[in-house]
Amino acid sequence: MRAPARTTPVTPALALVVALLLTACSAADPADESAAEPTETSSPTGSSGDDTPTEPETEPEPATEPEEAEKPEPARPVSVLGLAEQRHRGDRLRLGAVRERTAGYTSYDITYRSRSSTRQGVEAYTISGVLNVPTGAGPFPAVVLAHGYIDPDVYVRGQGMTRERGYLAARGYVALHVDYRNHAESDDDPQFRTRMRLGYSADVINAVKALRRSDRVPVDDDRVALFGRSMGGGVILKALVAEPGLVQAAAPWASVSSLEADNYRQFMQDPEDTAIRNELATRYGTPADNPRFWRQNSSRPYFDRITEPVLMVHGRFDDTCPPPWATATQRALKRAGVDSQLEWYDDGHAFGPAFNAAMDRTVRFFDARLG
Template identity: 75%
Template sequence: MRTREGLVAIAMAGALVNGCSADVEPEAEPTPSAFSSTATGDESPGAPSDDATDEPDDPREETEPTKPVSVLGLAAETHRGDRLRLGAVRERTAAYTSYDVAYRSRSTTRAGAGPEEGYTISGVLNVPTGRGPFPAVVLAHGYIDPAYYVRGQGMTRERGYLAARGYIALHVDYRNHAESTDDPAYQRRMRLGYTADVINAVNALRASRDVPVDDDRVALFGRSMGGGVILKALVAAPGLVQAAAPWASVSSLEAENYRRFMRDPEDVGVRGELERRWGTPAQNPRHWRQNSSRPYLDRITEPVLMVHGRFDDSCPPEWATATFRALRENGVDAQLQWYDDGHAFGPAFNAAMDRTVRFFDRQL
């Protein structure tokens, strides 16, 4: 066990409207749900989509070389996250200290073709009180308009909950958010940069001499859009972490995300840019498949706990059912936990977090 001495579009999961952001943070602590069950096939409240045009039998049988803008294109890159810097103290409790942080997110093609892309990514880091080393969880937040997003927004409850239970929790702002560097092409690159930033956050944590991380005990945790972000991270970088928990996740098929979230009139500019560059899913189904995680779920090597609300009206329960079944069909050690709650998780938040922490405790 290695330890540290000191401390474009919808692709990253797709939601371009506030409706698929699980970023409501109530002022009062929610109470646990009285009911939950683990779905195993027919126990789930929805059924998988039968959209055959979005999911070929095996897209890797296609002979066309991997496109740079694709999930496998992301997998072909080398990701070098480093230079994690601790900034101002945001909060200090008996259980943990919270810091503003920034790190460098670097990605380059393995063949060395093309320039290396490097971005400074801001975030918030909660570190438990004590010497460590501690297990760590990297958090990927849901969609919030970057124009209004502020550092650490979206998973404040989760970050504090994890740190109070002995986990280092690193909340990633993503490029184009808060104090992070802007990437002018992030939309037309299908927001794959968000996944690169999460992968590099894991690498930056492990490279840090200032954060007491147990390098062999790291997990990913994403909600809503962030659930799609971490599924793509698992596909692009198998073996990077030891476990993952997507909450209230968007679809693992980007065509479904497009159809649900790109109809809003406010998104006409982004929709037009995407359609001019890539076409619609009906016009260019291969592109939208190649930027989905579902065709490549067999690359995932880590156990996955999915958490979803039965009354989620932003990311439909049938999406969770379909992704869960696809994970299991591809040999992934996957579980799906249902709660009587909506997209943002209010009454069931504590129960769902207790379940997630138990999962991390077992896997890490």
């Protein structure tokens, strides 16, 4: 599915909703116009390519059971709560080539391992990204960035939130931009669309954990936030639902709807999306045919699981993710008891004239919440 014009555990059903969200966010930021559930036993799909010794795994790999042994219970079907049932582990963060050096920070190509497990097995993907580290000894607060939809076939490493990454690093934040699986140099998940792309949220969760486990990056473990734009806003809302207490704050910008039925109607009507639309409809039914499935793959019904404060930022003239979506999400967050705010700006989906003001507001929110 793809978004209109420019301007989601690893269980079977989880990855499908993320598929819709990703397509929803096709507007890349103007500054760089230049985006599993285990099936059987362990099925790692990639390695870091680094032979440096790493600490031993603490989570046992599932063993093959005798044929007569009791079979494990099936995992929850593809859903946000299915994502929550997975055990997530991020590690093996590697610093690669230096992309840029400024007086305020150094930018690196990076990879890390995103590993998720259920009773049915384990999947691990090497995920690429870009990391900006402020100049100095640290430790520094950190922000993990989840970009909006960009066709994976044309996406390049670090695309979509270059401005935000630099802005944060210049103000003393480690900023880790996650490419997601199936993007740039990341490993591919062949089922990422039909599993609702919930794997993107798993990759973001594991990015936080990989940062905390790294001895190469001076991060203050108690001061970490999530920041997602457009499709990435939906990605981080699902991450907050799946793993309460993961971070200390979150900021969804110009976010897709927190109800997947809205995203389906908005972003799955392009004739070019006929194949994936038909595949999803055949496998799961449309929102009209199977509303329960689409709600289970939405974050909104589970907002009462969110423990972190949330700052939503939205443009009044957003014609990709309609402003009423932000209003509805904010109301639902408040009803669920989440400490949340919604800031409006006179701008469109990609944020141009109001970008600096919105970023300044977001940094002040992080400063206050991360101490």
